[in-house]
Amino acid sequence: MRAYVVGVCRxxxxxxxxxxxxxxxxxxxxxxxxxxxxxxLAESDSIKQASLTEGEAVALWDVISRTLRPRPHGF
Incomplete structure (x- = not known):
């Protein structure tokens, strides 16, 4: 999900x-x-920009989520 709030891409x-x-x-x-x-630590109005660009955020999500492995007989 992507949303813009006060010019910040969330x-x-x-x-x-x-x-x-x-x-x-x-x-x-x-x-x-x-x-x-x-x-x-940060209130909504104090955030001027996101710490990652949209591309960086998606790339980080892909790297982290792909490392998850179900344990045997767990899922």
Whole structure:
């Protein structure tokens, strides 16, 4: 997802992996990536530009998300 807020290009990507069985003992992973969004250190109006360009953010997401491997019998 890409959005522009006050001239800042914000990019957010999420990947959710769950096991085939639902329950407390089932594998669960949420990988959430945000670029240009405020956090507990920066307020929304203090962000003048994202730390990565759109291309850099997508490339970083691709590199990180491709390293995830399901464990045997986990998913």
């Amino acid at each position: 990019i957010r990507k999420s990947l959710l992996l769950t096991g085939t069985n639902s329950g407390v003992g089932s594998p669960y992973l949420l990988l959430d990536f945000r670029n240009g969004y405020p956090n507990y």
